[in-house]
Every structure is written in structure tokens, then in C-alpha cells.
Amino acid sequence: ADSGIPYVHRLDVAPSDATRHIVAKDANSEGIGYRDRTSLSQEYLEAYGQEVLEGFDAAGFGASLGEGAESIMLFCVERVPAACHRSLLAERLAGDLGAEVMHILPPDR
Template sequence: VPRRERSDLCEEFIEGYENEVLKDFDASAFVEELGPEASRIALFCVEGEPSACHRSLLANYLAKAMGVKVEHLRPG
């Protein structure tokens, strides 16, 4: 399925991303590295649906780890 037509990530990809990328990801260190001026974080994606983008996995991870809200901005 072409990227922009995809509505979800496959389970194998999600599991792999969580195990390979997010497993040892330190959300606090990530935010600290951005510096005190960074009060908002934006993750950009070309997918039509947030659920079809690996960045949504990172966004949800950060939201849970940092106790913050994720807002998906969509055209229109």
C-alpha cells in the first residue's frame, strides 16, 4: 500500500520499532538535549493518517513518558 494511502502501521513494524528504537529511548534525555527554549515539539510526517506514521509511535511514547498531550495537526 502506498504510504499516503496507508491507514495503519502493521503489527510487525510496530513491534520492531518499539523493540529496536523505543526500548532504550530516554525521553527525559531527549527533551533535556533540546534545551530550555524548546517548550513545544513538532514531529512532521507525510502520511495521511497519524496512525500510519512511525512518528506517532514516538509521539505517544513521549506523551506517556513525559505526561504531555499529543495533538495531531491535519490539513483542512
């Protein structure tokens, strides 16, 4: 069923292949699965910050979603927000636009 919520895939806020490789390398060195991570390394934080967040225009990002956009949802594959680059983007949007961030987490297994 159509929920009336438009989906927009934004590659401009996605990490590059090289930056994503940092996460895979970190997970391998820790002996855990990619989706089992609970945080992002300092190396990754710096790379994503330089790559995406340094030149990020939060107001322009919001405006580019269209006039009727009232809420932004960011979907992560990780179970823990701190392990996903989208949490970094959400923090930036909150800081720049005064947006409220709410994490909707799956129930514990």
C-alpha cells in the same frame, strides 16, 4: 520568513532501512500507495518498538533539544497519524513526560 522555530532532524528516532522496508512491503501487498496507508502493521510496530522505543529516554530526548524547548512538533508525510512512526514517538513522549499530543490534520479532499 523566519518563524523563530528551530528545526532539528533526529535520526536517532527514525526507523532503520529494514524497518521502513516493512511499511513498503505492507503497502505493496495491500495494493496501496505508501502515503495512502491508514495504519502500521504489527510487524512494523514490533520492529520500531525494539529498535527505537525500548531504549528510548524521553527525558533525555527533551533535554537534548535545549533549555528553551517548550514544545515539540513532529512532522509526518502520512495523512493519518496512525500510519506514521512519529505517532508512536508522540505517544511515548506523552506517556513518559505527560505531554499533550495534538494532531493537526489536513482538510479532507
